[in-house]
Amino acid sequence: MFCYQCEQTYRSDEGAGCAGAKGMCGKDAATADLQDILLYVCEGIGQYLHRARGLGARDIEADRFILFAFFTTLTNVNFNSMKFVELIQQASLTRDRAKALYEKASFAACKYPETLSGAAAFVPAKDMSSLLAQASEAAVRKGAEVFGEDIVGLRSLILYGLKGICAYAYHARVLGQERDAIYEAIEHALDVLARRESDISALLDEALSIGRANFIAMEALDAANTGTFGAPAPTSVRVTPIKGKAILVSGHDLKDLHAILEATKDKGINVYTHGELLPAHSYPKLKAYLHLVGNYGGAWQDQQKEFAEFPGPVVMTSNCLIEPQPRYRGRIFTAGPVGWAGVRHIANEDFSIVVQAAQALPGFAEDAPVKTITIGFGRDTVLGVADKVIDAVKAGAIRHFFLIGGCDGAAPGRNYYSEFADEAPKDTVILTIGCGKYRFNKHDLGTIGGLPRLLDMGQCNDAYSALIVATKLAEAFGVGVNELPLSLIVSWFEQKAAAVLLTLLALGVRNVRLGPTLPAFLTPALVDVLVEKFGIQPVGEAKADIEASLSRAA
Ligand code: SF4
Numbered sequence: 001m002f003c004y005q006c007e008q009t010y011r012s013d014e015g016a017g018c019a020g021a022k023g024m025c026g027k028d029a030a031t032a033d034l035q036d037i038l039l040y041v042c043e044g045i046g047q048y049l050h051r052a053r054g055l056g057a058r059d060i061e062a063d064r065f066i067l068f069a070f071f072t073t074l075t076n077v078n079f080n081s082m083k084f085v086e087l088i089q090q091a092s093l094t095r096d097r098a099k100a101l102y103e104k105a106s107f108a109a110c111k112y113p114e115t116l117s118g119a120a121a122f123v124p125a126k127d128m129s130s131l132l133a134q135a136s137e138a139a140v141r142k143g144a145e146v147f148g149e150d151i152v153g154l155r156s157l158i159l160y161g162l163k164g165i166c167a168y169a170y171h172a173r174v175l176g177q178e179r180d181a182i183y184e185a186i187e188h189a190l191d192v193l194a195r196r197e198s199d200i201s202a203l204l205d206e207a208l209s210i211g212r213a214n215f216i217a218m219e220a221l222d223a224a225n226t227g228t229f230g231a232p233a234p235t236s237v238r239v240t241p242i243k244g245k246a247i248l249v250s251g252h253d254l255k256d257l258h259a260i261l262e263a264t265k266d267k268g269i270n271v272y273t274h275g276e277l278l279p280a281h282s283y284p285k286l287k288a289y290l291h292l293v294g295n296y297g298g299a300w301q302d303q304q305k306e307f308a309e310f311p312g313p314v315v316m317t318s319n320c321l322i323e324p325q326p327r328y329r330g331r332i333f334t335a336g337p338v339g340w341a342g343v344r345h346i347a348n349e350d351f352s353i354v355v356q357a358a359q360a361l362p363g364f365a366e367d368a369p370v371k372t373i374t375i376g377f378g379r380d381t382v383l384g385v386a387d388k389v390i391d392a393v394k395a396g397a398i399r400h401f402f403l404i405g406g407c408d409g410a411a412p413g414r415n416y417y418s419e420f421a422d423e424a425p426k427d428t429v430i431l432t433i434g435c436g437k438y439r440f441n442k443h444d445l446g447t448i449g450g451l452p453r454l455l456d457m458g459q460c461n462d463a464y465s466a467l468i469v470a471t472k473l474a475e476a477f478g479v480g481v482n483e484l485p486l487s488l489i490v491s492w493f494e495q496k497a498a499a500v501l502l503t504l505l506a507l508g509v510r511n512v513r514l515g516p517t518l519p520a521f522l523t524p525a526l527v528d529v530l531v532e533k534f535g536i537q538p539v540g541e542a543k544a545d546i547e548a549s550l551s552r553a554a
């Protein structure tokens with residue numbers, strides 16, 4: 001195995017990358033290799049779909065398959081090697097269909113179809129051991145000795161950006177929002193990867209195209225979430241348990257949460273959100289369920305302790321699963337793309353087995369003291385008070401905005417983000433998205449001009465909301481986003497963050513501070529390009545970075 005797709009990848013003086021029997025996340029070598037093979041076959045699907053599209057033929061089921069397949073390979077999503085053997089066979093059949101579609105469209109257009117090689121012609125074996133023997137053909141760093149690390153790093157940036165876009169587009173799709181432009185961009189990028197493009201500027205252009213397509217994916221997801229559940233509104237959420245039977249729902253999937261709320265209606269079971277599902281409480285159609293009683297625990301990396309202590313079943317939707325521990329392995333369930341060998345998986349949104357588990361388990365014996373936090377400052381809410389915000393900026397009451405957004409993780413350097421929030425001067429506003437906020441969202445940062453200083457804009461999946469607010473404020477002030485008194489402090493962990501970063505770059509946003517460490521797949525030469533073209537900076541000391549941000553704005 002070789003994997004360096006996330007921030008926690010193994011790092012040593014010799015270089016970075018998880019390459020032993022298991023990655024730092026617990027992904028074993030067989031699963032990692034099978035994931036590479038799955039994506040390689042998907043590249044072949046993309047080669048045919050891209051060409052078929054050029055001839056006016058499409059296969060939306062194949063596009064949908066790619067979204068799901070890519071999503072399963074994100075960090076902390078699916079660790080079940082047998083699932084990947086199954087998905088590779090499905091991918092192979094899907095590719096055969098895409099090939100037939102392309103050939104039919106070619107003949108219909110009186111053209112000879114191209115004979116494609118590489119991923120398009122790769123024949124995956126049927127069983128695990130034979131598949132593993134084929135892994136070198138699909139390895140992420142294949143060709144590094146010929147093309148060099150910069151090319152391999154850029155291809156990886158595209159591949160990981162694709163993973164992020166597929167995750168967002170999958171979430172949007174399950175709620176009925178699809179955009180053909182996203183599929184077109186994915187097919188194009190898969191074709192670029194499959195033909196082993198090695199021109200730096202062509203690869204950089206492709207990465208930015210993925211960033212632009214990801215903006216469309218985030219827009220689709222925003223439309224899916226707000227169209228289905230209403231626009232998030234400021235909401236006070238209880239963060240301490242109350243007496244009674246309980247189910248904990250983690251991950252990012254609002255649709256699964258909704259299905260669980262329906263399945264538990266009038267059954268005397270309280271439903272709690274965990275991690276990135278916290279923003280669910282701010283959607284009108286979800287908070288209407290009175291048994292959605294609160295948020296339990298913090299960010300994903302604390303789940304092994306928190307799930308062990310939770311007195312009911314836990315459902316992990318979409319992503320950020322860590323190895324289930326014996327204390328709760330029998331009462332954790334996975335859904336959607338998530339998987340772990342031996343852990344029960346919920347298919348077709350039938351959560352009745354989870355309801356039965358909740359009824360059989362003790363639940364909380366008593367109420368804990370009440371403690372609440374306020375969330376729900378999505379774009380509608382923030383733009384609803386835009387006049388107030390603009391007046392406060394013009395009057396000097398608000399000096400600067402910091403968007404402290406992105407993933408959390410276990411690395412010690414992540415205290416930077418809580419320090420940053422705590423040290424930011426009182427005349428600054430902190431916008432936040434993603435689970436990095438768990439480091440400071442229970443701190444009392446006070447108010448400013450009648451608004452809370454800390455405005456929680458939602459999940460990492462809600463980055464669109466933050467971009468729209470920045471764009472509208474820039475319009476209102478008559479400047480570009482880079483001229484706003486706004487600094488972006490982005491904590492990355494996995495591949496959705498890579499996609500969002502590409503979107504920021506594609507939109508021309510400069511001076512993003514990225515941390516806690518820079519992606520291992522970006523070589524020093526690639527970092528230099530990003531610094532020079534986009535002003536990307538690694539995070540430093542919180543106090544110094546605050547001062548630098550404020551002086552840049554001055
Ligand atoms: S996902 Fe991250 S931790 Fe897991 S194997 Fe890959 S780089 Fe390592």
Ligand code: SF4
Pocket residue numbers: 275276300319320406407408409434435436459460461493494496
């Ligand atoms: S913000 Fe990133 S790390 Fe956090 S839960 Fe979402 S995807 Fe996972």
